[in-house]
Amino acid sequence: MFLKSLFNSLNHFFNKNPILSYFLVFELAFIVFFYLHSNLAFADPDSFYHAKIAMLIKEGGLVKDFPWQQFTVLKDYFIDHHFLYHVLLVPFVWLLPPLIGLKLATIIFSSALVTVFFWLLRRLKTRGAFFYTLVLLVSNPFVFRVNLAKAQALALIFFLLIILLLFEKKKIWLFIVSFLYVWLYGGWPLALILTVIFFLAELPFIIKKGKIRRNFKLKLFSDFKYFGIVAGGLILGIIVNPYFPKNLLFYWQQIFQIAVVNYRETIGVGGEWYGYNFFELVAGTSIAFLIFIVAATFFLLKIKKQNQKTIFLFINALMFFILTLRSRRNVEYFIPSMILFSAVAMDLFFKTFKTAELKRFGQEFKVFLGEKKVFFVGFLIPILLAPYIIFRDLKSVKDTYNNGMSFDKFEKSSVWLKKNSQPGSIVFQSDWDEFPLLFYHNSSNYYIVGLDPTFMYKYNQDLYWKWERVTTGKETQNIYDIIKKDFGAAYVFVGLDRHQSFDNTIKSNFLFQEVYSDDEAKIYKVL
DSSP states (O other): OHHHHHHHHHHHHHHHOHHHHHHHHHHHHHHHHHHHTOSSEESSTHHHHHHHHHHHHHHHSOOOOOTTBTTSTHHHHOOOTTHHHHHHHHHHHHHSOHHHHHHHHHHHHHHHHHHHHHHHHHHTTOTTHHHHHHHHHTOHHHHHHHTSSSSHHHHHHHHHHHHHHHHHTOHHHHHHHHHHHHHHOTTTHHHHHHHHHHHHHHHHHHEETTEEOTTHHHHHHHHHHHHHHHHHHHHHHHHSSTTTTHHHHHHIIIIIIIIIIOOTTTSOOOGGGSOOOHHHHHHHTHHHHHHHHHHHHHHHHTGGGOOHHHHHHHHHHHHHHHHHHHOGGGHHHHHHHHHHHHHHHHHHHHHHSOHHHHHHHHHHHHHHHHHOHHHHHHHHHHHHHHHHHHHHHHHHHHHHHHTSEETTTTHHHHHHHHHHSOTTOBEEESOGGGHHHHHHHOOSSBBSOOSOTHHHHHHOHHHHHHHHHHHTTSOOSSHHIIIIIISOOSEEEEETTTOHHHHHHHHTOTTEEEEEEOSSEEEEEEO
C-alpha cells in the first residue's frame, strides 16, 4: 500500500508540474554524474582527442587534414565524423580549462539524455515514467558508457528523437534530425535500421489472419515512405557536408570494416568491440533486466493485444541485446531500449487487462504466494537488494573513473618532446591508445597510429605487423631498420605501464639514445 501510495503521489505531482518535473530529473542526473566526474581523470583515452579537436576548431576552424597519424588511412582520408559534437564542445573548452570544460559538457549532455528519456516516456503517456527513468539512471553499464567524454549521450538523444518522430509521424522533423545525425555521429545508419524495424512492426497489422487487408498497398507505402524520408535526410547530411566526398571512403572504413566486419580476431582492437558474456550482462543490468523479463512475459501473454509501438520496441530491444553480446559498445543502446519497451509494454498490459481479469489474477497471485513461500522470498529479495545493487554499481563506476588516465598523464614527456624536437618529426609510440594523450599535450609532433588500430591495418598490413611485433617485444633484431627506415621516426616513446619488454629491447641497442625518463614514460632519440 505504501509503494502504491508513493507511486500515485509522484505521478500526480509530475502530471501537475511538468516543467518542474523535468528540472528535477535533470538535477538528479546532474548530481549523480557530477559525483562520478569529481576527479581529474578520464576513463577513456579518446576523451583527450575530443578535447583537442574542439580546441583546434576554436583556434583555426574546421580540421580537414590529419597529419598526426602518419601510417593510417586517416592521414589522407580524415573526416571529423563527430563534427557537431566537437562544435558544441567549443564553448566549454574555450571558457574553462579544456579538460574541465570537457567534463562539464559530458555531465550536461548525459543529464540532458536522461531528461529526454523521461520526456519521451511522458510524451508516450506511460505511467511510472519517473520510476523507469530512475532505473535507467542507476544501470551500471549505461551510466559508465554515457559518461565517457564522447558523443554517446548526444547520439542517444537523437536515437530517442527518431523513435518518437516515427511514432508521431513527423515527417519534416524526421528529415531534419536524420540530416543532423550524420554531422553528429558516425553511427547514423542506426536511423535506417530503426525505420526498417518500424516498418516490420506494422506488417502483422497489414496482414491479418493470413489475409492481406484491402488497403495493403496504401498502408505499405504509408509506412515504408518513412524509410525514404530518413534515407533522404542521411544522404543529404553526407553530401551537404564539409568533408564530402572524402567522407564516403571514411564511412566505408568506419561503419563497414570497423563496426560490421571488425578485425578483432586478427588484431588487438579496443575493448568495447568485444562482446559481453551473457551472465555478465545480466548481472550488470540486473534491475533493468528483471523488469524487462516481467514486461516480456506480459507482452507474450497479451500478444494479440499488442500494437505497432510495443512490437517495434520489443524487436529493437531484442536486436540490441544480440548486438551487445557481440560488442559491448552497444550496451548504451540496449539498456534504454529495453527499459523503454518495458515501460510501454507493461502500461499497455494493465490498460488491456479487464478489471475482472486483474482482480482474478491478483487473487490467484496472492494464493500462489501463500502456497509458495520460497517464491515469495525470491520475489522479495530483489526488492530488498535493490539499494545495495544501486550503491554497488555507482561505486564501481566511480572507482573506474578514479583509476582512469589523469589529466597530466604523459604531459611532462610530451612537453619535453615539443621543446626538443623539430615540428613534424615522427614519434614511434609503443601503443595505439597512447596517441590521444600525446596528441592533446603535443600536436607539434606526428605519430604512428591511434584511435583504432584498424586504420593502420587497412593502410599497410606489413607495416602494422612490424609495428606490432616491435612494440610487443617479439621483434628484437631489426628494430633500428624498422623504426628508422620503414617509419622514418626521429624518436621512440615508450609507455612504461605495459611495455617493459619493448623498453628493454630499445635500451639494449646502442643506436637508440635515452634522452628523457620519468615514472610514466621514456623517450629515446633514434641516432
